[in-house]
Amino acid sequence: MSSLVCVDDYERHALRILPRSVVDFHRGGAGEEHTLRRNRTAFQSWYIRPRVMRDVSCVDLRASALGCEASMPCGVAPTSMQRLVHADGECAAARAAGEAGTVFILSTLSTSSVEEVAAAAPDTTKWFQLYIYKDRSVTRELVARAERAGFKALVVTVDSAVYGMRRADMRCAFSLPAHLRMANFSEDMAHTSGGEGLLDYVNNLYDQGVTWKDITWLRSITKLPIAVKGVLTAEDARTAVEVGVSAIFVSNHGGRQLDTVPAAIEALPEVARAVGGRAEVYLDGGVRQGTDVFKALALGARMVFLGRPALWGLAHSGQRGVRGVLDIVRAELRTVMALSGCTSVSDITPAMVAPASTYSRL
Numbered sequence: 322m323s324s325l326v327c328v329d330d331y332e333r334h335a336l337r338i339l340p341r342s343v344v345d346f347h348r349g350g351a352g353e354e355h356t357l358r359r360n361r362t363a364f365q366s367w368y369i370r371p372r373v374m375r376d377v378s379c380v381d382l383r384a385s386a387l388g389c390e391a392s393m394p395c396g397v398a399p400t401s402m403q404r405l406v407h408a409d410g411e412c413a414a415a416r417a418a419g420e421a422g423t424v425f426i427l428s429t430l431s432t433s434s435v436e437e438v439a440a441a442a443p444d445t446t447k448w449f450q451l452y453i454y455k456d457r458s459v460t461r462e463l464v465a466r467a468e469r470a471g472f473k474a475l476v477v478t479v480d481s482a483v484y485g486m487r488r489a490d491m492r493c494a495f496s497l498p499a500h501l502r503m504a505n506f507s508e509d510m511a512h513t514s515g516g517e518g519l520l521d522y523v524n525n526l527y528d529q530g531v532t533w534k535d536i537t538w539l540r541s542i543t544k545l546p547i548a549v550k551g552v553l554t555a556e557d558a559r560t561a562v563e564v565g566v567s568a569i570f571v572s573n574h575g576g577r578q579l580d581t582v583p584a585a586i587e588a589l590p591e592v593a594r595a596v597g598g599r600a601e602v603y604l605d606g607g608v609r610q611g612t613d614v615f616k617a618l619a620l621g622a623r624m625v626f627l628g629r630p631a632l633w634g635l636a637h638s639g640q641r642g643v644r645g646v647l648d649i650v651r652a653e654l655r656t657v658m659a660l661s662g663c664t665s666v667s668d669i670t671p672a673m674v675a676p677a678s679t680y681s682r683l
């Protein structure tokens with residue numbers, strides 16, 4: 322494992338070993354992939370303003386989110402169909418998150434069911450990502466199953482009323498191989514077969530008529546805290562708070578839905594300001610190293626989540642690989658905090674970063 326010193330090493334390895342269609346599906350974004358690229362490069366638009374001589378002999382990375390304790394402010398984002406990249410899929414990723422002491426979010430479109438993941442990783446803090454289906458009884462049943470299986474929060478993805486225009490997927494009409502299925506559904510809903518692909522699955526079954534009223538409905542059928550995932554504007558953040566969500570993910574779905582929206586890190590300050598502490602704020606999109614986590618925390622995120630990096634870890638060696646990725650990000654964040662004079666996540670305030678343009682103007 323010594324050649325794997327950063328998350329990008331895991332990515333390079335995964336791109337070498339995975340089949341082309343799987344790489345296209347996991348790596349790709351929507352349209353010209355402007356937002357996908359920007360999710361990474363926008364982190365460079367912020368510089369860290371380190372403080373020195375502050376006694377960093379003890380650096381504490383612990384965080385909490387929706388009442389759940391985490392050993393670090395970095396968890397695993399929901400990504401669909403993880404058994405495409407490793408036979409143990411979601412069960413391995415969930416166990417790795419548990420070993421690392423952090424949150425694992427299971428996608429609705431998983432290749433291991435809610436119950437299988439709960440049984441495989443009973444001690445992991447698990448949240449369940451949800452889409453709102455045209456047939457509300459499907460969503461209602463998923464919520465009940467997640468509750469019964471011990472999941473601690475619901476993450477409603479709000480940026481996916483229709484499927485993003487992912488050119489690589491469209492070219493290969495991406496669909497699940499015959500030996501895998503969407504494990505949370507009965508046979509008739511479980512397949513993206515017949516060459517129709519995921520695009521048709523989403524466009525046929527998800528409700529394109531969803532509004533904020535559906536969050537109110539969701540709140541009426543569950544006691545679990547609700548986070549919405551996919552907010553990029555102050556206006557939507559304020560509405561989300563008004564309908565009573567407990568947390569907001571600043572996310573552009575890893576650049577996979579609407580191209581040319583801002584990078585997650587670019588949208589974060591506006592959302593954090595609008596929320597003003599009335600809900601928790603998280604970020605995902607392009608986080609690959611400790612400095613990224615640090616900058617997101619400084620700009621108002623309480624936690625960040627890794628999407629593709631966990632998949633690259635999974636592709637490398639299942640549970641061990643995901644753990645490896647999480648450990649790298651943890652070690653990097655610890656170093657960044659020490660070198661910036663921060664001994665706890667609460668020390669990572671807005672004053673710890675500045676736009677790079679501040680310096681180039683000098």
Ligand SMILES: Cc1cc2nc3c(=O)[nH]c(=O)nc-3n(C[C@H](O)[C@H](O)[C@H](O)COP(=O)(O)O)c2cc1C
Nearest residue numbers: 347398399400401428478574575606607627628629
């Ligand atoms: C292959 C893949 C599948 C995904 N599936 C889902 C999903 O089922 N539900 C969801 O809310 N987000 C999904 N996402 C988005 C992630 O939750 C997350 O927003 C994104 O991956 C973060 O960006 P990053 O990959 O740069 O870390 C998916 C992302 C990828 C790459």
